[in-house]
Amino acid sequence: MASLHALYGGTFDPIHYGHLKTVEALAHEVGLQQVTLLPNNVPPHRPQPEASTAQRVAMVKLAIADRPLFTLDTRELERETPSYTVETLEQLRAERGVEQPLAFIIGQDSLLSLHKWHRWQQLTALCHLLVCQRPGYDRAMPTPELQRWLDRHQTHNVSALHQQPGGLIWLADTPLVPVSATEIRTRRHQGLACDDLLPAAVIDYINQQGLYRP
Ligand code: ATP
Numbered sequence: 204m205a206s207l208h209a210l211y212g213g214t215f216d217p218i219h220y221g222h223l224k225t226v227e228a229l230a231h232e233v234g235l236q237q238v239t240l241l242p243n244n245v246p247p248h249r250p251q252p253e254a255s256t257a258q259r260v261a262m263v264k265l266a267i268a269d270r271p272l273f274t275l276d277t278r279e280l281e282r283e284t285p286s287y288t289v290e291t292l293e294q295l296r297a298e299r300g301v302e303q304p305l306a307f308i309i310g311q312d313s314l315l316s317l318h319k320w321h322r323w324q325q326l327t328a329l330c331h332l333l334v335c336q337r338p339g340y341d342r343a344m345p346t347p348e349l350q351r352w353l354d355r356h357q358t359h360n361v362s363a364l365h366q367q368p369g370g371l372i373w374l375a376d377t378p379l380v381p382v383s384a385t386e387i388r389t390r391r392h393q394g395l396a397c398d399d400l401l402p403a404a405v406i407d408y409i410n411q412q413g414l415y416r417p
Contacts, residue, residue, distance in 0.1 A: 207234070207304040207365045209333060210295065212241040212279070212288055214384065215259050216252035217409065218266045219401040221382035223273075225335040226308060228377040230272050233333065233361050238272055238308065244279045244286040253388060254414055256280050265404040287321040292329040304368050305330040311340040318349055327356055330369040338379040391415035 211226060218240075226238055242259050245251055252259060260277060267273035278294070279286035288307065295305060307330045309317070314334045317323050326332065336342075344350040358364065358371040382400045390397050394417045397406060409415060 206236050207306060207331075208299070209235045209238045209306040209308055210241055210276075210292075210330075211238055211308040212243055212286075212291070214243050214245075214252050215240070215263050216254050216384050217259070217262045217387060217401060217405055217414075219382045219384060219387055219405075220399075221310075221337070221380045223266060223270065223402070224380050225310070225337075225377045227270070227272060229308065229333055229335055229375045232375055232377065233364055233373060235272070235306075237274060239274050239276045240267065241276050241279055241291060244282055244284075254412075258408075258412060258414060262405050262408055265408055266402050268404065289320070289322045289325050289329070292326065296329050302368055304365055306333045306364065306369075306373075307331070308333045308335065310335050311337040311342070314353075315340060315345060324352075327370050327372070331364055331367075332356075332372045333364075334372065334374050335377045336375065336379055338381045342374070388415045392417055 211222070213222060215222070229235065230238060240263055242256075242263060244256075254262070260275070260280070263275055267275065279291055292305070292307065299305065307326065309332060311334055314332070317326070320326070344353050353372060356370065356372040358373060363371055364373060387397050387400055391409070392415060
C-alpha cells in the first residue's frame with residue numbers, strides 16, 4: 204500500500220514556526236514521509252491576506268527550501284473560485300485513488316471551528332484529520348454533538364492511519380508553539396522584531412518586500 208500522504212492548508216500570511224515546527228513533530232510522531240503545503244486562495248470566511256498570492260508562495264518556498272519533509276502545491280491559487288478544502292480533497296482523492304491513505308493536518312483552533320467549513324462532514328469521508336495542539340485552545344469540542352462526532356472518529360492507533368485510506372482523527376501530542384501569523388503581522392506593524400517566530404530567510408524576504416510595515 205502507498206505511504207500515508209499528508210496535506211496542510213493555510214493562508215501562510217506569513218508561514219511561521221507554529222506551522223513548521225508542529226508539523227515536523229507530527230511527522231515524527233505518526234511517521235509521515237511527505238507533507239504537501241496547500242496555500243489558500245483567500246478563504247471565504249476570513250479577511251483578505253495582507254501579502255499578495257505571489258508573496259505568500261515565495262515565503263512558503265523560502266521556508267521549505269531546507270526542509271525536505273515539505274512540498275508545495277499551488278492548485279488552490281490557480282482557481283477563480285474560493286478554495287474549499289473539501290473540493291481540493293475530492294480532487295486529490297480522485298487523482299490518488301480510493302486506496303491511498305490521505306490525511307489533512309489542522310491546528311486545534313481549526314478543529315474547534317471545523318463545523319463551519321463548507322461540507323465539513325464530508326472531510327472524514329475523504330481523508331484522516333491529524334490535529335496539532337495549539338496554545339490557548341480547548342481540547343474539548345464546543346458542543347456535546349460535536350464531541351460525539353470526534354469520539355466516533357478518534358483513533359489512538361498509528362498503524363490504522365497508514366492502513367485505512369481515511370475516516371480517522373488523530374489528536375497529536377505535538378509541542379505547543381505560541382505563534383500566529385496575526386501576531387507576526389501585528390508585531391511588524393508595531394515595529395517589533397519577530398526573530399524566533401519564523402525562519403530568517405522569510406524575515407529577510409519580508410524586509411526586502413516591505414511587507415507588514417508599521
Ligand atoms: P492567522 O493568525 O492569520 O489567522 P494562522 O497563524 O492561524 O493565521 P494559518 O495559515 O491561517 O495561520 O493556519 C493554517 C493552519 O495552521 C491552521 O490549521 C491552523 O490551525 C494551523 N496553525 C497555525 N498556527 C499554529 C500553531 N502555532 N500551532 C498549531 N497549529 C497552528
